Amino acid sequence: MEGKEPREPNFKDGFERLVCQEDLEDEEHQNYHQANRINLQVLTFSMGRCRTLASVSMMVLAAALLIADIALADQYKKRTDAHLTSADVERIGEEVAKLQGAYHTAVESMKGAQKQLNIERDSQTETIFELDHQKKRSKDYQVQIGQLQWEVSTMRSHLPIISDGCKYCPEGWLFLNSYCYFYPFSARFGLKTWQQAREFCQMYGGDLLVIDSKDKENSTVRFLMKNKNPSSSSDQPFWFGLRGLEGTWKWLNGAVLTEGFWMQGQPNNQNNNEDCAAVTAKTNIFQAWNVANCDSRRKWICEKVSSTQTEPL
Structure with missing residues (x-):
């Protein structure tokens, strides 16, 4: 091979x-x-x-890949169509800028309005204060007017008595039941201690009122009720000629008190210095007296024998 x-x-x-x-x-x-x-x-x-x-x-695989590629291209196209273009983004940006500008303008306007509102509130507060002040003054004036109206009406009701009193009593005294009485209803007379009130009465030849009978108590309290000051929120007490000496209530003439018209629970002398008596305008004339410190200040009632019982003026 x-x-x-x-x-x-x-x-x-x-x-x-x-x-x-x-x-x-x-x-x-x-x-x-x-x-x-x-x-x-x-x-x-x-x-x-x-x-x-x-x-x-x-070939089958290539066809499948081609189909998948076409499907992916379609999906991508859809996604691309769904996205905004640059022009859309720019337009939206401009709109957002406009809205931001309008927002800032509205905020500034709101701040200005709030500032003006605060100014108006401050001004309104001052106005309210002034209004309250004027209301208070008006109320004070109404009280004064009521006081003056009461004094005028009182003087008018006393005109007949004063007319007769001018014949038998000192000026400003009232002639009642053949006696002269002095009631310092007017505010111009002020208030006095028990001793000061007595000295005032003695200066005119009289003394503090002695209420030694029910009739005298009734006429005195009724007269006080009739001339009670409507603007006064409480009953005003008036000194009269009763004083506690060594635990015994006595009149100025030295007589011992036998019947008193004390308020409930009086006399109590709870502070050991309430030794003078005062009478107030009460509906119940049998409970019109109370005790008070002699150094406290009150109105008072003077009593004097009229000239008709002695000699004409």
Whole structure:
């Protein structure tokens, strides 16, 4: 088998087959080569079929990838269409800037309005204070007017008594039941202690009133009720001529008190310095007296014998 050159390779259907020349010429191996050729053909057919299936598979895969690519492109296009363009963004930015400007303008306007409101409130507060002040003054004036009207009406009711009193009593005193009485209803007379009130009465020839009978108590309290100041919120007490001395209540003439017209629980002298008596205008004349500190200031009632019982003025 020396000297035999190998034959050129033979390629069929893309499959390389290498066959030695000496194998082809060998008769003993003829059948073997024939069978081998058949096997190679079968293998070649099988490989071709596999390559066909692979090609089909690749085509199917390519088609699937193409479809997926088209679908992705469509989705991307939809997403791209859904996004705003630069022009839209710029337009929205301008609108936002306008809204911000309008907002700042509204805030500044609101601040200005609030400032003006505060100024108006301050001015209104001063006006309210002034109004309250004027109301108070008006109320004070009404009280004064009521006081003056009461004094005028009181003087008018006393005119007949004063007319007769001018004949028998000092000026400003009232002539009642043949006696002269002084009731300082007017505020111009002020208030006095018990001793000061007595000295005032003595200066005119009289003394503090002595209420030593029920009739005198009745006439005194009724007169006080008739001339009671309507503007006064409480009953005003008037000193009269009864004083506690060494635990005993006595009149100015030294007579001991036998019948008193005390308020409920009086006299109590709870502070050991309430030794003077005062009478007030009460509906119940039997409970019109109370005790007070002699140094406290009250109105008072003077009593004086009229000139008809002595001699004409």
